[in-house]
Amino acid sequence: MRVLGVDPGLTRCGLGVVDVAANRTATLVGVGVVGSSHEQTLDARxxxxxxxxxxxxxxxxxxxxxxxxVFAQTNLSTVMGVAQVSGVVMVAAARRGIPVALHTPSEVKAAVTGNGRADKASVTAMVTRLLRLHEPPRPADAADALALAIAHAWRSGGAVDAGTPGTTAAQKLWREAAGKAKIHKNKENPGAAWR
Amino acid sequence: MRVLGVDPGLTRCGLGVVDVAANRTATLVGVGVVGSSHEQTLDARxxxxxxxxxxxxxxxxxxxxxxxxVFAQTNLSTVMGVAQVSGVVMVAAARRGIPVALHTPSEVKAAVTGNGRADKASVTAMVTRLLRLHEPPRPADAADALALAIAHAWRSGGAVDAGTPGTTAAQKLWREAAGKAKIHKNKENPGAAWR
Structure with missing residues (x-):
């Protein structure tokens, strides 16, 4: 399954393409950020x-x-631009008959790191390991788009239940990676570490 | 000047086309509402x-x-859909090189009725008079899109200053219409009537 993950934003919009095999192995296909300047009009951006x-x-x-x-409750100063970009992105897919899946940030964090409140560094570290990269993906803020793509494939591709006895090779790799990954404390919730 | 006014919304999106002459006379060209159903996916809508x-x-x-x-402060339950639609609409214009103008609801109400806090009935009544229609435009919720189109033409086409001595024929018509129009109290602010 090939997934394009989009982390919508007006100033920086992250894009990440990942191929995910039936055994959950994820491979990086493309990553980037498209930005627009405050000096342009909103429609031009x-x-x-x-x-x-x-x-x-x-x-x-x-x-x-x-x-x-996108939720209206999040950062009010940027949420309108994020929503406008997300509308534009969804229509682009719909025009091509490509299905659109929506995931909350906590769903993505939970799928990729095991902790729905993981911080950005933790997500980037896991994305780097899961895609078997030697260094974190560049540009740095495209990591969230890659996490979104991986999370979607895993969440949609079958039961991603940590309690399930059967463990595929990729699930094993994932758990090993999660175990080895440096534990970053969540800034918003310092007591929360990876489970 | 021909203006397409768009009152963005996911369930009902109002569209109104108005030609506005140099003397401020506004003529209805087209009006309608495009709707989408809650039963469809967001991207399909x-x-x-x-x-x-x-x-x-x-x-x-x-x-x-x-x-x-669109402001994030307004109705949180619908604002995300409104923002997504507005992004889609702006891109459609930008693709064609058609400039996009943004106006707040109070700017539109002030331009059309003289009162930035006018209620919907007041706006509809003024739009009906300004376009010289025998009855309010249908569908009813397209009136806001027409008001937006008229307001844009007036606000951009020169100084719309009530204190200016020189009064064009259309300004005279507008003031007469405003004077004749039934005064509707603003529901949110019952003390406020048309000035």
Whole structure:
């Protein structure tokens, strides 16, 4: 399954393409960030992002587009731009008949790190290990888009239940990686570490 | 000047095209509402609206698209959908090189009725008079899109200053209409009537 993960944003919109095999092994296909400047008008900024997403969809032909579910409760100063970008991104997929999946940040963090409150460094560390990269993906803020893509494939590809007795090779790798990964304390909740 | 006014919404998105002459006379060209159902997925709903806006832009070829400026502070339950639709609408215009103008609801109400806190009935009554219609435009919730289009043309087309001595024919008509229009109390602020 090929997933395009999109971390929507007006100033920086993260894009990450991942192939995920039936055994849960995830492979990096493409990663990037498309940005737009505060000096442009809002419609021009949205068009820059729309054009980039069109190009990524046509170049990588993902089976599904996974995008962060935006809540009005989050950061009010940026949420409107995030919502506008997410609308533009969803239409680009819909025009091509590519299904769109929405996941909350905590769903993504839980799927990738095992902790729905994991901090950004923890997510990046796990994405780096899961994709078997030698160093964190660049640009740094594209890691969330990759995490979204991996999380979608895992959540949709079958029961991702830690209590299930059967463990595939990739699940084993994932648990080993999770065990080896340096434990980062959650800034918002210092008592919470990875489970 | 031909203006396409868009009152963005996921369930009902109002569209209104108005031609406004140099003397401020406004003429109705087209009006409608494109809706999408709760039963559809979010991306499918946005695509329905995107396709409709594409058709309106191509059919009416407006000089400018005027859309409501969305604030995160307003109704939290619908604001995300409104923002997503507004992003889709703005990109549709930007793709065609059609400039996009953003106006707040109070700017529109003030331009059309003289009162930034006018209620919906007051706005509809003024739109009906300003467009010289025999009855309120249908569908009823497209009146806001028409108000937006008229307000944009007036706000951008020169100084709309009630204190200016020189009064064009249309300004005179506008003031007469405002004087004749039935005074509706603002529900949110019952003490406020039209000035």
């Amino acid at each position: 949205l068009l820059v992002i729309a054009n980039a997403v069109d190009q990524w969809l046509d170049a990588f032909k993902p089976d599904v587009l996974a995008i962060e579910r | 946005l695509l329905v609206i995107a396709n409709a806006v594409d058709q309106w832009l191509d059919a009416f070829k407006p000089d400018v698209l005027a859309i409501e400026r």
